[in-house]
Amino acid sequence: MVHSAHNSPARVTRREMLWRFGGGFGGIALAHLLGAEGLLAGEGAPASGFSNTTGVLHRGGGLHKPAKVKRVVQLFMNGGVSQCDTFDYKPLLNQRHGQKFEPGPGVRVEAATSAVGNVLGNPFPFRQHGQCGRWVSGVFPHVARCVDDLAFIMSMASKTNVHGPGSYMMNTGFITPGFPAMGAWVSYALGSLSENLPAFVVMPDPRGLPYNNLGNFSSGFLPVAHAGTVIKPTSPTPIADLFPPKSAKHITPESEREGLALLNELNREHADQWPGDSRLEARIASYELAARMQLSAPVVLDISGESEATKRLYGLDEKVTEEFGRRCLIARRMLERGVRFVQVWSGAGGPTNNWDNHANIEKELPPMAAATDKPAAGLLLDLKSRGMLEDTLVIWTTEFGRQPFSQGSTGRDHNGGTFVTWLAGAGVKGGSSYGESDEWSWRARDPVYCYDLHATVLHLMGVDHEKLTFRHNGTDRRLTDVHGHVLRKILA
16 A cells, blocks of 8 residues: 555654644644533534533533523422421311311321321411412412412422431432432533532531431432532631631642642552542542632622622521521522532421421421521522523422321421422423322322422433433433433423
8 A cells, every 4th residue: 555645654754743743632622612612513512521421412501402401509498398388278277277187088197206196277377479379378478479480399299208318319319328419410411511610519508417418419329520519608618628727837839739740640640550430530620620619619609799689689688588598699609600500408407497397387487488488589589680590490399298287286297298399490381380289288199209300300401311321330320210200281
């Protein structure tokens, strides 16, 4: 075979060889930059940080089809919100208040942690709101004004009435630990929208982590880089280990550079020895991200530039709402700067400071609702005024509901049989609802499980929940396991 002078390896000059190598690396860098901006021709330009091998990203943002939702903020009410005292109005409870709870002949009734009490009426007045006529309790006056923008899932159900497994189920799709959270799956599927901030951020209640602690935000068997990054905006150290402690006077820019150079060398050696271990790769990525976050994170957390009107909208001028409102406002700032999935938690783990109202529903529920009502409504209004609801999904949920009968005399026990979730934003039909509970608010009719909620969220983000898989221990794992149906009735 005859080679041309240009193609013959023997005739490549040193200058041409350097150009080929340099041009090749430059082309890779250019392709990365164009891909991150979505400027490559045709479909399939991955977002920055995209790492899954199940498909390619569409120019509209989705993995399997163009997406309506670009980013998600989830408000998680930890402890089990009482549906029959908030959004699930059942006149029968007040009509039968104090009577024996008898849902039907031969029907077995049990309680999770107590004896079955008598029917407990709701102590809060319900009113209809909006053009859709949605019934809302008086504990949520601000959210009540937004009902025409909300889609209510009135027949949510859980397979457990225990906090830990219930929280796992709503976050990961399984009642046992070790599985990735929905935010981790979204990060894995779609990557990050920003090179300077994580794809998945979690802001827990400053009074404490929820049940399962960090397990609710875990990456499970997915690469560790997709785990939720915990940020505590009101803490003296919002992000752990982002900066060296002030006492470490020996740490200087020069020593940091030398240390990073040594660490890089050790990392390369380790990677050569353990090529299949993703933990080191994730750690390197997290350190690189942390270095970028040293500049970007303080800006996101600094709300001093927000207008006074915006701060009032979130309730930052009131002691009751200031803390949750601050986290909701920072969530909005994260979303507009490229964080793809943000969780804001209300309620710590344990018997108090959450929505686990066993003792006295009339005294325990209102403070939790008051702390979150105005900020949640403020977040909706702020996103809408900025045009961000056009590509943002807001989720409000909890792990399960509460019983229509009393625990003791005035409390309510756990109830996995029915609870309420609402959605708002891109792709959602405002003023709509899906399903219902029975006349007691005891059991859901046509129950909706976390699998259906997760399938719907992924669908709105352009992801087919049946195609988003990860091979683990010989099984193609999914967020929705072998379940899940998209709730099309509440989609626009």
